[in-house]
Amino acid sequence: MIVRIMGEGQVRLDDGHLTELNKLDDELFSEMERGDESGFRRTLGALLDAVRRAGRPLPDDSLEPSELILPSPEATLEEVQEMLTGDGLIPG
Numbered sequence: 001m002i003v004r005i006m007g008e009g010q011v012r013l014d015d016g017h018l019t020e021l022n023k024l025d026d027e028l029f030s031e032m033e034r035g036d037e038s039g040f041r042r043t044l045g046a047l048l049d050a051v052r053r054a055g056r057p058l059p060d061d062s063l064e065p066s067e068l069i070l071p072s073p074e075a076t077l078e079e080v081q082e083m084l085t086g087d088g089l090i091p092g
Helices: 015-034 037-054 077-083
Strands: 002-005 009-012 068-070
Touching: 002 037, 015 037, 015 077, 037 068, 037 077
Parallel strands: 002 068
Antiparallel strands: 002 009
């Protein structure tokens, strides 16, 4: 799976990491529903760190179709809410 972190680039991520990422995505979604800004910041950082840690960066000049687009670390709770379709950021 190709994942893009907005403002950073793309990584290739093995599907075996989806369970961990889905857990963080569910937590992030719950915090957004509650309007928990500090929890949102913490969990978004953990989600992005997990993708960076597990993924293999693609070259900067590579432009692969992204199967998943994650917000930048600076994204606000409101901006991320607009990105969601109701299913979270990570497809289940």
